Amino acid sequence: MPHVVTQACCGDASCVYACPVNCIHPTPDEPGFGTAEMLYIDPTTCVDCGACVTACPVGAIVPGHRLKPEQTRFAEVNAAQYGANSILGEVRFPVDMAKRLPLAPVATPGPLRAGPQHVAIVGSGPSAMYAADELLRLPNVTITMYERLDAPFGLARYGVAPDHTATRAVMHLFDDIARHERLRILLGVEVGRDLTVDELRARHDAVFWAGGAATDRPLGVAGTDAVGFAAATSLVGWYNDHPDFADAQFDLSAPRVIVIGNGNVALDVARILTADPTGLESTTIARGALDTLRRKGIREVVVVGRRGPREAAFTLPELIGLVDHQDPTIFVDPADLVGVTADPDNITEQEKLALLREISQRTYTTEELARPTIRFAFGLAPAEIRTENGTVSGVRFARNTIAADGTATPTGEILDIDAGLVLSSVGYHGVAVPGLPFDEQSGVIPNDAGRVVDGDIPVPGVYVTGWIKRGPNGFIGTNKTDSAQSVASWRHDVETRSGRLSRGN
Ligand SMILES: Cc1cc2nc3c(=O)[nH]c(=O)nc-3n(C[C@H](O)[C@H](O)[C@H](O)COP(=O)(O)OP(=O)(O)OC[C@H]3O[C@@H](n4cnc5c(N)ncnc54)[C@H](O)[C@@H]3O)c2cc1C
Ligand code: SF4
Ligand code: SF4
Numbered sequence: 001m002p003h004v005v006t007q008a009c010c011g012d013a014s015c016v017y018a019c020p021v022n023c024i025h026p027t028p029d030e031p032g033f034g035t036a037e038m039l040y041i042d043p044t045t046c047v048d049c050g051a052c053v054t055a056c057p058v059g060a061i062v063p064g065h066r067l068k069p070e071q072t073r074f075a076e077v078n079a080a081q082y083g084a085n086s087i088l089g090e091v092r093f094p095v096d097m098a099k100r101l102p103l104a105p106v107a108t109p110g111p112l113r114a115g116p117q118h119v120a121i122v123g124s125g126p127s128a129m130y131a132a133d134e135l136l137r138l139p140n141v142t143i144t145m146y147e148r149l150d151a152p153f154g155l156a157r158y159g160v161a162p163d164h165t166a167t168r169a170v171m172h173l174f175d176d177i178a179r180h181e182r183l184r185i186l187l188g189v190e191v192g193r194d195l196t197v198d199e200l201r202a203r204h205d206a207v208f209w210a211g212g213a214a215t216d217r218p219l220g221v222a223g224t225d226a227v228g229f230a231a232a233t234s235l236v237g238w239y240n241d242h243p244d245f246a247d248a249q250f251d252l253s254a255p256r257v258i259v260i261g262n263g264n265v266a267l268d269v270a271r272i273l274t275a276d277p278t279g280l281e282s283t284t285i286a287r288g289a290l291d292t293l294r295r296k297g298i299r300e301v302v303v304v305g306r307r308g309p310r311e312a313a314f315t316l317p318e319l320i321g322l323v324d325h326q327d328p329t330i331f332v333d334p335a336d337l338v339g340v341t342a343d344p345d346n347i348t349e350q351e352k353l354a355l356l357r358e359i360s361q362r363t364y365t366t367e368e369l370a371r372p373t374i375r376f377a378f379g380l381a382p383a384e385i386r387t388e389n390g391t392v393s394g395v396r397f398a399r400n401t402i403a404a405d406g407t408a409t410p411t412g413e414i415l416d417i418d419a420g421l422v423l424s425s426v427g428y429h430g431v432a433v434p435g436l437p438f439d440e441q442s443g444v445i446p447n448d449a450g451r452v453v454d455g456d457i458p459v460p461g462v463y464v465t466g467w468i469k470r471g472p473n474g475f476i477g478t479n480k481t482d483s484a485q486s487v488a489s490w491r492h493d494v495e496t497r498s499g500r501l502s503r504g505n
Helices: 016-019 049-055 074-081 124-138 154-158 169-179 197-201 232-239 264-273 289-295 316-326 347-360 478-495
Strands: 003-005 061-063 117-122 141-147 183-187 204-211 229-233 258-259 301-303 328-334 373-377 380-388 391-402 408-418 419-426 451-454 457-464
Touching: 003 074, 016 049, 016 197, 049 061, 074 316, 117 124, 117 197, 124 141, 124 154, 124 169, 124 478, 154 169, 169 183, 169 408, 197 204, 197 457, 229 232, 232 264, 232 289, 232 419, 258 264, 258 408, 264 301, 264 316, 264 373, 289 408, 316 347, 328 347, 380 408, 391 419, 451 478, 457 478
Parallel strands: 117 141, 117 204, 141 183, 204 457, 229 419, 258 301, 258 419, 301 373, 328 373
Antiparallel strands: 003 061, 380 391, 391 408, 451 457
């Protein structure tokens, strides 16, 4: 039985280069790579060699015969993308065997046609680590990495949910990179506070900014200053032991929590808040958070989307992981799915809607109904956080109707839902860096393929990668191709001598 890519896939494409028969798609040079929710193995051409299993940093690839019951749905998800064994009968990545290479190409960089280069990287999250890995392939590069926190790896450590142990295992790969003798990591050094960007530029041949998108997108409604309202990020930081949230406290005694926004972070939060705390004991969850979760009074977490189920921001692998792995008591109102049809060219969307339909038909035993439940609600835009004496009492929503093209239009109907805790999970936004240009609107450092630009003018020797380069989207592995692009731009500039800082000029 062929190998199967499962939930933990973070899209770094390592498996693509390991596969001898080129049966994992989309590859980084194929359309759809940037938007794919995971990579997929073509079951008809996989020769079961296992090379991809070793290459995968997060253990996402499983031989078909070893799939656990909660992973079996992924066999169909992989196959559906190729039409093979698919109920959908579509071929997403038609494979011309004649064009197949006997071995997948592995790009190896030639020597750098320039003298020794000392490069600064700001940040130590996934984009920084992948940039370092790419740069260290060149023998005459040394790197100093500056990280403001006392522990490295950014959101791979402080964002990824504690029960996503396979995904968190990517930190082993980062550990390997961090051990490289030409990489020095300075922890507890914040650029902008402890040294300026100009000082950094003066000391290095090039600077890569990989500082991530540090703030939450504001919700923009009244009541967000009330006790009991928080950004989901702070709850994530609290349960992941992020030093910035060491003093955070959450009152989990109320029966209902509302999560506004329905991306993967919202699913993480809903899953952790409804999980049996005993099952979290063996994870890296902060012990204080675990103690609070043991005493929780939560009966229901409502995850609310402004638009419809088709536009839901969570990915299919995460939905499958939630539904099949933890097997929570989870509700979707069948009325929300009436008349909703998937894009016929979008297999992932079709499967997502099919799974939501399946959930909407589920019935539960009395025992299952006694557990904390997750409820998906769609077509509800927050109008106001309701408060009593400065404390959250719920959310007032304006109901939307969703057009076929996904546009949301208010119906005029108002719906109040009571809650003791309201978490906003509507996305992230980068923060401006003194000394570098910044696009307030999109929250990124303006750049051309990773070269920082001020207007149309390149800022010599300064590059950017990760969330602060492209915005807060994609997976951990997406940062690998992103960083490779920025490093390729730097290399081109160094070799044509257009990217050196004033230090050596
Ligand atoms: C809650 C959450 C859960 C997620 N879960 C998953 C998941 O399960 N699977 C998945 O594939 N992806 C997940 N992601 C996405 C993934 O974490 C991101 O794609 C990735 O972390 C972005 O990498 P980055 O390096 O750009 O930013 P970050 O990971 O944010 O790293 C930025 C680093 O720069 C440091 N820094 C910032 N400013 C400075 C400064 N001035 N000086 C020095 N250091 C600085 C920060 O401290 C941080 O360590 C999740 C994201 C979030 C928010
Ligand atoms: S098992 Fe071998 S042939 Fe199959 S996807 Fe993995 S590397 Fe490719
Ligand atoms: S995480 Fe990377 S190596 Fe593993 S399956 Fe996904 S793309 Fe392939």
